[in-house]
Amino acid sequence: MNVAELLSAATDLATDGFRTDAGLTVDDIRRDLDLTEWELALGMLVDVSDEYPQPVRFWQLLAEAAELMRLDRSVAWCHWRAYEAVNGVIRADLALSAPEGGGRRSAIPGTGVLRPMWEIGHRTSAGEPDLAIARIWVEFASALEPGQQGSVRLAPLTPQRWRHLTPGDLITMHEIAAPIGIAEIISVLPSAPS
Structure with a gap:
């Protein structure tokens, strides 16, 4: 398929009530497709609000x-959202420790390549924290600098271990032994319809 066919097929798969964060609908996107505004149409489609989860195939086409x-x-984002369509969405507000306080000395890249460990409330049989791994996607920025705070999305390696989290829960980020950040869960949404 070419770009126009892929975007049109994704638009056809959009679930009822599809709305972007800016309030645009499928009709707005179809108008841009008719005008051959491919990149604009893609931008609107990937901006779909978390309130309107889209199926995995939608994200694969995009x-x-x-x-x-x-x-x-955009490719990385669409693959990320396809993962969320299967496993649900975990958003959090992450505050990184400053380097002088033992935190990272380099920024967290924004595109989901970092896979730190997280203390999410589970314990080993010896009573120690049983850490879980999740990738980080930094929202609204290309990176999260040391000592800064920002919105992130988490993609757990084992999603079922994270199902107990609810908005307001605090989780701790680790890269080695010492914690390097604290995140407050903003939202936990279920997987998208198939």
């Missing part, structure tokens, strides 16, 4: 279109 347009960050 990833293919973004690949054809050579939009690497």
Whole structure:
């Protein structure tokens, strides 16, 4: 399929009530598709609000279109959202420790490549924290600098271990032994319809 066909197929798969964070609907996107505004249409489609979860195939089609347009960050985002469509969404407000307080000395890249460990409330049989791994996607920025705070999305390696979390819960980020950040859960949403 070409870009137009992929974007049109994704638009056709959009669930009832589809709305972007900016309030745009499927009709707005179809108008841009008719005007051959492929990148604009892709941008609107990937901006779908978390309140309107889309099926995995929707995100796969968008990833293919973004690949054809050579939009690497959009490709990564669509793959991320496909993962969320299967496993649910975990958003959190992450505050990184400052380097002088034992925190990271380099920024967290924004595109989900860092896989730190998290203390999420589980214990080993010896009573020690049983850490879990989750990738981080930094929202609204290309990176999260040391000592800064920002919104992140988490993609757990074992999603079922994270199902007990609710908004307001605090989890601790680890990279080695010492904690390097605290995150407050903002929202936990279920997987998308199939």
